[in-house]
Amino acid sequence: MVAIKDRFAGKVAVVTGAASGIGLAITQRLLLEGASVVGTDLHPIGVTDTNFVGLTGDVTQEATAQDLVAAAVQRFGGVDAAFNVAGGSRPGYIVDLAESDWDFTVDLCLKGVFLGMKHQGRQMMRQGRGSIVNIASLNAHVPMHAGSAYVAAKAGVEMLSQNGALEFGPFGIRVNAILPGLVQTPLTRRHFDNPDALAAFQARIPMGRPAQPDEIAAPAIYLASDDASYVNGASLLVDGAWGVSAYPDMRPFRGPIGWNERTHA
Numbered sequence: 001m002v003a004i005k006d007r008f009a010g011k012v013a014v015v016t017g018a019a020s021g022i023g024l025a026i027t028q029r030l031l032l033e034g035a036s037v038v039g040t041d042l043h044p045i046g047v048t049d050t051n052f053v054g055l056t057g058d059v060t061q062e063a064t065a066q067d068l069v070a071a072a073v074q075r076f077g078g079v080d081a082a083f084n085v086a087g088g089s090r091p092g093y094i095v096d097l098a099e100s101d102w103d104f105t106v107d108l109c110l111k112g113v114f115l116g117m118k119h120q121g122r123q124m125m126r127q128g129r130g131s132i133v134n135i136a137s138l139n140a141h142v143p144m145h146a147g148s149a150y151v152a153a154k155a156g157v158e159m160l161s162q163n164g165a166l167e168f169g170p171f172g173i174r175v176n177a178i179l180p181g182l183v184q185t186p187l188t189r190r191h192f193d194n195p196d197a198l199a200a201f202q203a204r205i206p207m208g209r210p211a212q213p214d215e216i217a218a219p220a221i222y223l224a225s226d227d228a229s230y231v232n233g234a235s236l237l238v239d240g241a242w243g244v245s246a247y248p249d250m251r252p253f254r255g256p257i258g259w260n261e262r263t264h265a
């Protein structure tokens with residue numbers, strides 16, 4: 001995919017979960033498009049660029065959200081775009097799930113986004129402009145075995161984003177959500193390490209493959225850019241049409257498509 005050079009020239013972005021997967025891809029693409037970026041993560045962020053500052057912090061702690069915005073203001077003069085990406089889960093069936101595992105997942109995926117938006121929103125209100133992109137999931141719409149805490153948190157992120165659009169819109173601030181399907185990152189490594197599990201996923205995805213992290217980063221950055229100046233409160237599914245494929249694959253029972261490009265040219 002081609003980065004749009006200078007689209008973010010002179011702009012400042014903050015990214016949570018910037019050390020890996022989608023957050024790292026967003027960070028790298030923002031830098032390619034000319035932004036200055038402050039990233040935060042539990043783990044050190046392996047990005048070396050003169051326009052990048054890396055912090056370590058836990059997004060479930062309010063101080064992390066405050067520090068991220070403060071660093072962007074101090075080092076680069078403000079926050080034009082914010083990406084709340086950090087996430088993960090401790091899965092378990094509802095009847096087995098420990099309260100502490102529910103809290104871990106919901107705090108990370110939902111409270112972490114709330115705390116980020118709170119401090120990003122305050123700074124953007126001071127500026128009178130800004131754009132926030134939250135990474136939810138297709139699981140905001142589609143349940144998953146042993147995923148109750150995660151799907152509930154991701155549905156919460158989608159609604160939280162819409163509430164942000166409602167509250168921040170009058171201040172010139174947009175808030176949108178990306179709902180990725182299956183993306184090949186360390187988070188989903190166990191699916192990729194198991195050929196049967198991967199085949200089961202791919203059978204559901206009309207495009208027949210997972211996304212690479214940059215295929216989520218590109219639409220996320222579009223939503224934060226001026227190209228999306230009137231897109232607000234939107235949820236963008238980026239899932240290779242997985243979300244529309246709940247019906248079983250009936251092709252084996254119907255036969256192949258009859259139209260043939262050689263006979264219908």
Ligand SMILES: NC(=O)c1ccc[n+]([C@@H]2O[C@H](COP(=O)([O-])OP(=O)(O)OC[C@H]3O[C@@H](n4cnc5c(N)ncnc54)[C@H](O)[C@@H]3O)[C@@H](O)[C@H]2O)c1
Nearest residue numbers: 017019020021022041042058059086087137182183185187
């Ligand atoms: N990979 C997928 O298939 C997929 C699909 C839908 C949604 N998502 C969402 O995309 C986001 C990014 O996931 P990914 O696939 O890139 O995963 P990843 O594991 O590659 O990256 C997640 C990053 O978040 C960081 N992180 C975890 N807990 C944190 C905390 N408490 N504070 C700060 N940072 C923390 C991790 O250290 C890691 O660097 C997550 O919100 C995830 O739920 C991923």
